[in-house]
Amino acid sequence: MTAQTLDGKAILATIKEELRGRVAALAERGITPGLGTVLVGDDPGSTWYVNAKHKDCAEIGIASIRRDLPADSTLDDVLGVVRELNEDPACTGFLVQQPTGLDENRILATVDPAKDVDGLHPMNLGWLVLGQDAPLPCTPVGCIELLRRYDVPIAGARVVTVGRGITVGRPLGLILTRRSENATVVQCHTGTIDLAAEVRRADIVVAAAGVPGLITGNMVKPGAAVLDVGVSRVVEDGRSVIAGDVAPDVAEVAGWVSPNPGGVGPMTRAMLLTNVVEIAEKQAAAREAASPHTGGKG
Numbered sequence: 001m002t003a004q005t006l007d008g009k010a011i012l013a014t015i016k017e018e019l020r021g022r023v024a025a026l027a028e029r030g031i032t033p034g035l036g037t038v039l040v041g042d043d044p045g046s047t048w049y050v051n052a053k054h055k056d057c058a059e060i061g062i063a064s065i066r067r068d069l070p071a072d073s074t075l076d077d078v079l080g081v082v083r084e085l086n087e088d089p090a091c092t093g094f095l096v097q098q099p100t101g102l103d104e105n106r107i108l109a110t111v112d113p114a115k116d117v118d119g120l121h122p123m124n125l126g127w128l129v130l131g132q133d134a135p136l137p138c139t140p141v142g143c144i145e146l147l148r149r150y151d152v153p154i155a156g157a158r159v160v161t162v163g164r165g166i167t168v169g170r171p172l173g174l175i176l177t178r179r180s181e182n183a184t185v186v187q188c189h190t191g192t193i194d195l196a197a198e199v200r201r202a203d204i205v206v207a208a209a210g211v212p213g214l215i216t217g218n219m220v221k222p223g224a225a226v227l228d229v230g231v232s233r234v235v236e237d238g239r240s241v242i243a244g245d246v247a248p249d250v251a252e253v254a255g256w257v258s259p260n261p262g263g264v265g266p267m268t269r270a271m272l273l274t275n276v277v278e279i280a281e282k283q284a285a286a287r288e289a290a291s292p293h294t295g296g297k298g
């Protein structure tokens with residue numbers, strides 16, 4: 001058996017096409033969504049991600065607001081820029097690229113929760129726990145959307161997540177166990193005693209541990225869906241390449257596999273764009289409700 005490829009790159013292209021129409025509809029109402037990014041330092045990986053986000057935005061009509069800060073910026077420097085973007089009406093949503101090397105929780109808590117396109121503000125994560133509508137983290141929702149687009153059954157599925165990080169594993173379990181997803185979730189982590197035994201029982205495996213090749217074919221139930229979220233950089237033939245958490249032999253056993261690169265990474269960007277548009281739509285509706293006669297271009 002050879003697994004079907006969950007092509008995140010192709011789905012990103014489809015989602016951009018869908019969002020282009022929603023951005024055009026916002027333009028009709030006199031609103032241009034604007035994504036702000038704050039990047040601290042010049043790490044090549046982080047710079048690539050931020051560049052990619054702005055390129056995506058340009059393609060669908062979202063304006064870009066970039067704040068690139070030197071590597072020696074202090075927490076106060078970053079919080080100052082965050083407060084500035086909180087106030088800037090042209091910036092409808094923004095994120096601070098992680099890692100900054102600074103107190104991420106202070107930074108997250110300073111972002112206006114109504115502009116939190118990453119869905120990582122403690123209030124928005126709190127709304128998720130409480131089962132209320134709020135921006136959701138991009139990578140976990142990207143995983144779910146990728147499964148949906150390929151008709152992988154989620155309701156009733158046994159999902160094993162590997163990794164309890166705040167950007168993927170932790171929120172993913174919260175989202176998948178909502179009534180609207182109805183999956184049964186086992187959250188594994190570095191303290192899990194027999195990872196292979198847990199993974200073997202899964203209909204869906206989400207590997208987000210950051211350990212290259214952690215999930216091997218002999219650990220996977222035949223026909224299962226396996227998502228590779230891990231991003232590690234390893235040197236191969238003298239050049240740095242991305243290594244995922246999923247070993248190549250998984251494709252011989254699984255029913256579906258997400259490639260890495262080309263799987264969950266592009267889906268994260270697709271969900272970021274979706275959050276940007278959704279937040280701008282919410283702001284537009286609130287504005288029009290407050291002054292119904294001043295909406296639109298006139």
Ligand SMILES: Nc1nc(=O)c2c([nH]1)NC[C@@H]1CN(c3ccc(C(=O)N[C@@H](CCC(=O)O)C(=O)O)cc3)C=[N+]21
Pocket residue numbers: 048049052095096097098099118138231242260261262263264265266267268269
């Ligand atoms: N505040 C914040 N928000 C984030 O969303 C955030 C962050 N910090 N810090 C870092 C992680 C990582 N991340 C990725 C985005 C796109 C790809 C992506 O599109 N990767 C491509 C290409 C990768 C390559 O070739 O280098 C792929 O998988 O095909 C991957 C990873 C967002 N992150």
